[in-house]
Amino acid sequence: MPRPGLAPVESHVETACPLDCPDGCTLHVTLKGGRIVKIDGSQENEITRGYICAKVRTFHHRIYGDDRLLYPAIRKGPKGAGSFKRASWDDALSLIASKMQEIADRDGAEAILPVCYGGSNGMLTQDTTDATLFRRLGASRLLRTVCAAPTGAANQGLYGKMPSVSYQDYPEAQLIVIWGVNPATSGIHIMPFLKEARDRGAKVVVLDPRGTTIARQADLFLQLRPGTDLVVALALHRHLFEGGHTNGQFLAEHTTGAEQLREKALPWTLERAADVSGVPLQQLRLFADLYARSSPALVKCGWGLERNRNGGSAAAAIMALPAVGGKFGVRGGGYSMSNSTAWNIDRSWIRDQEPATRAVNMNKLGRALTGELEGSPINCVFVYNCNPAVTMPDQTRVLKGLDREDLFTVVFDQVLTDTAMYADVVLPATTFMEHYDFVKSYGPITLQLAKPVIDQVGESRPNTDVFADLLRRMNLDRPGDAESELEAMLTILAALPEPHGTELRDTGTATAPFGGRPVQFVDVLPRTPDQKVHLFPEALDQEAPLGLYGFQPDPATDGYPLALISPASERTVSSTLGELPRPAIMVEVHPDDASARQIEDGDTVRMFNEQGEVRLAARVTPLVRRGTVSMPKGVWRRHMANGLTSNALAPDTLTDLGGGACFNDTRVQIEKC
Ligand SMILES: Nc1nc2c(c(=O)[nH]1)N[C@H]1C(S)=C(S)[C@@H](COP(=O)(O)OP(=O)(O)OC[C@H]3O[C@@H](n4cnc5c(=O)[nH]c(N)nc54)[C@H](O)[C@@H]3O)O[C@H]1N2
Ligand SMILES: Nc1nc2c(c(=O)[nH]1)N[C@H]1C(S)=C(S)[C@@H](COP(=O)(O)OP(=O)(O)OC[C@H]3O[C@@H](n4cnc5c(=O)[nH]c(N)nc54)[C@H](O)[C@@H]3O)O[C@H]1N2
Numbered sequence: 001m002p003r004p005g006l007a008p009v010e011s012h013v014e015t016a017c018p019l020d021c022p023d024g025c026t027l028h029v030t031l032k033g034g035r036i037v038k039i040d041g042s043q044e045n046e047i048t049r050g051y052i053c054a055k056v057r058t059f060h061h062r063i064y065g066d067d068r069l070l071y072p073a074i075r076k077g078p079k080g081a082g083s084f085k086r087a088s089w090d091d092a093l094s095l096i097a098s099k100m101q102e103i104a105d106r107d108g109a110e111a112i113l114p115v116c117y118g119g120s121n122g123m124l125t126q127d128t129t130d131a132t133l134f135r136r137l138g139a140s141r142l143l144r145t146v147c148a149a150p151t152g153a154a155n156q157g158l159y160g161k162m163p164s165v166s167y168q169d170y171p172e173a174q175l176i177v178i179w180g181v182n183p184a185t186s187g188i189h190i191m192p193f194l195k196e197a198r199d200r201g202a203k204v205v206v207l208d209p210r211g212t213t214i215a216r217q218a219d220l221f222l223q224l225r226p227g228t229d230l231v232v233a234l235a236l237h238r239h240l241f242e243g244g245h246t247n248g249q250f251l252a253e254h255t256t257g258a259e260q261l262r263e264k265a266l267p268w269t270l271e272r273a274a275d276v277s278g279v280p281l282q283q284l285r286l287f288a289d290l291y292a293r294s295s296p297a298l299v300k301c302g303w304g305l306e307r308n309r310n311g312g313s314a315a316a317a318i319m320a321l322p323a324v325g326g327k328f329g330v331r332g333g334g335y336s337m338s339n340s341t342a343w344n345i346d347r348s349w350i351r352d353q354e355p356a357t358r359a360v361n362m363n364k365l366g367r368a369l370t371g372e373l374e375g376s377p378i379n380c381v382f383v384y385n386c387n388p389a390v391t392m393p394d395q396t397r398v399l400k401g402l403d404r405e406d407l408f409t410v411v412f413d414q415v416l417t418d419t420a421m422y423a424d425v426v427l428p429a430t431t432f433m434e435h436y437d438f439v440k441s442y443g444p445i446t447l448q449l450a451k452p453v454i455d456q457v458g459e460s461r462p463n464t465d466v467f468a469d470l471l472r473r474m475n476l477d478r479p480g481d482a483e484s485e486l487e488a489m490l491t492i493l494a495a496l497p498e499p500h501g502t503e504l505r506d507t508g509t510a511t512a513p514f515g516g517r518p519v520q521f522v523d524v525l526p527r528t529p530d531q532k533v534h535l536f537p538e539a540l541d542q543e544a545p546l547g548l549y550g551f552q553p554d555p556a557t558d559g560y561p562l563a564l565i566s567p568a569s570e571r572t573v574s575s576t577l578g579e580l581p582r583p584a585i586m587v588e589v590h591p592d593d594a595s596a597r598q599i600e601d602g603d604t605v606r607m608f609n610e611q612g613e614v615r616l617a618a619r620v621t622p623l624v625r626r627g628t629v630s631m632p633k634g635v636w637r638r639h640m641a642n643g644l645t646s647n648a649l650a651p652d653t654l655t656d657l658g659g660g661a662c663f664n665d666t667r668v669q670i671e672k673c
């Protein structure tokens with residue numbers, strides 16, 4: 001509210017968006033009378049270019065919305081009912097500190113599990129004072145595997161996470177392969193660079209089970225079965241090796257394991273790959289020829305292809321293509337994956353070593369909470385930067401676990417999420433418009449300071465501050481600890497490699513290494529110990545159930561023949577912003593699959609498997625592959641007739657590498673209600 005006597009003036013502030021998206025936009029925020037009235041893209045950032053996505057444009061509706069948490073609260077009704085009574089911060093934090101102490105004394109500190117993923121958090125709001133608290137306590141550790149674990153394991157194993165081709169260099173490519181990623185939704189600032197590339201004559205190939213916007217515009221669209229990317233990539237490798245399209249000198253000087261990869265690829269003829277992937281042979285041939293003879297050729301490897309049993313090997317085989325095909329060493333050639341490690345930041349500001357306590361894979365959270373995993377029970381969860389009730393696999397199990405009367409649950413969030421409904425204590429968090437953060441993009445290479453543009457709404461507080469407070473209350477604080485948000489921020493700035501720290505502090509932006517446009521094998525080499533590409537890393541071969549590049553067949557059964565995939569939607573960032581109104585959630589079904597089941601467009605269907613069922617309307621569309629159905633991720637329980645989302649049908653099995661989530665291995669049947 002404007003202060004009495006002062007006319008509300010309009011002002012503008014620039015800040016950065018930390019939400020989980022590769023782009024890392026610079027925002028131009030308009031304020032009136034101390035309130036945000038408009039959020040737009042800044043002209044100052046060469047990637048943001050003055051526009052932003054429709055989601056972040058509405059972020060002030062979250063900040064001031066009905067679901068916003070304004071003060072701490074303590075449960076007063078039954079578990080999960082979402083009835084709370086208001087409490088002071090002092091009472092809420094005292095209760096949390098004494099309960100956690102009691103549980104640690106009685107059951108051992110490993111009975112406490114912090115649950116956070118932090119995809120929408122920068123370097124200040126996760127892994128600072130929170131890490132100090134849980135490490136000093138000796139709590140169980142959460143393996144943050146729900147996203148990017150298989151692609152990360154592959155990128156690490158093959159290249160030591162070498163910086164990759166950034167958006168600005170897409171127009172330099174002659175061929176761009178968009179593999180298992182849907183940037184028109186999930187990272188929109190790549191689109192003008194793609195358009196420029198096409199205008200300059202580049203060909204675009206898309207591999208996706210859905211006819212996304214970008215797939216429909218592509219020169220070649222391979223509408224493959226979910227989970228079959230590995231065999232398509234191996235068939236390409238076979239084509240490169242057998243057709244003499246490799247660069248022998250590059251392979252000899254810069255790689256290891258080429259022969260082992262060749263052997264794994266040998267059985268995968270284009271014919272066999274066509275059969276398994278469901279892509280017409282003719283199209284696969286065109287793709288293989290195009291890739292073999294184009295340069296600069298760029299493969300953009302996304303995350304949609306990782307969310308299945310073969311995800312790690314698929315990502316490895318895809319990222320291996322430029323090494324085998326000799327595509328490195330030219331601007332616009334190579335591969336593009338997460339660029340979050342381009343800054344070489346080691347998080348040395350976390351003062352305590354990670355203890356060797358029990359590790360819990362977050363994709364198995366349901367089993368961890370219901371006591372189905374080995375080890376002592378978990379009797380306390382502290383959830384922050386995460387909404388596991390709707391984002392983890394096997395939702396019914398997660399909810400059953402959260403429903404345990406004897407599980408002491410703290411949820412620290414900005415809004416009353418589906419997870420917060422199960423809390424014993426709810427704590428209100430600030431948003432990135434009310435606190436500081438360091439925002440590192442993972443598509444382009446940028447590092448920016450997000451700063452508060454408004455006062456903290458209600459009694460909300462930033463993570464750094466609340467965890468520092470808990471450290472003191474649990475007598476775990478030590479001299480030299482950061483005691484507030486500002487101190488935590490200064491600690492990080494001092495620990496950042498120079499000149500990044502000084503630049504960030506003084507200007508809010510750090511100058512990107514390599515001018516933000518590294519050319520692979522010119523400016524940057526693999527960060528493996530020998531600086532070579534490891535095309536067949538021993539460790540990955542040992543980890544994968546059938547060895548690296550071993551293909552595991554489709555998990556479909558006669559009873560559950562349809563593959564359910566759940567990609568990112570334009571409406572939410574994971575489940576963030578899901579509290580805002582949205583059109584009815586629908587499942588996309590191919591006309592052939594619909595007519596075989598007498599389903600018509602708009603009919604309500606029951607979609608089910610052995611884990612459970614959901615009910616929703618069907619949208620009959622040829623854009624989704626025959627045999628595949630699709631509904632968005634990030635859906636809240638309130639959007640579904642029976643309060644369960646696609647996550648209730650998703651198995652908690654793990655990917656071949658990295659212990660990742662297998663959301664797209666969900667197999668279902670549908671029928672008309
Ligand atoms: N608007 C919006 N943007 C987001 C997010 C969001 O929720 N909303 N989430 C953010 C996060 S957390 C992430 S991880 C990224 C993810 O960004 P993307 O990599 O784009 O991930 P998805 O949307 O999961 O899947 C991308 C595409 O893969 C397809 N796909 C599914 N299974 C397969 C398969 O087996 N093989 C192949 N080749 N394709 C497959 C899907 O149909 C989809 O079109 O986006 C980020 N950006
Ligand atoms: N079915 C299906 N499910 C999926 C996926 C899929 O493909 N299919 N994809 C998965 C992927 S890629 C991802 S990354 C995960 C993400 O899953 P989650 O990690 O659960 O991400 P969000 O749903 O965005 O929840 C983040 C929460 O943190 C809160 N938050 C944000 N900033 C702060 C802060 O500073 N302090 C505090 N205390 N809280 C904060 C937000 O309000 C929000 O409620 O979802 C996964 N879920």
Ligand SMILES: [Mo]
Nearest residue numbers: 020119147148
């Ligand atoms: Mo993600």
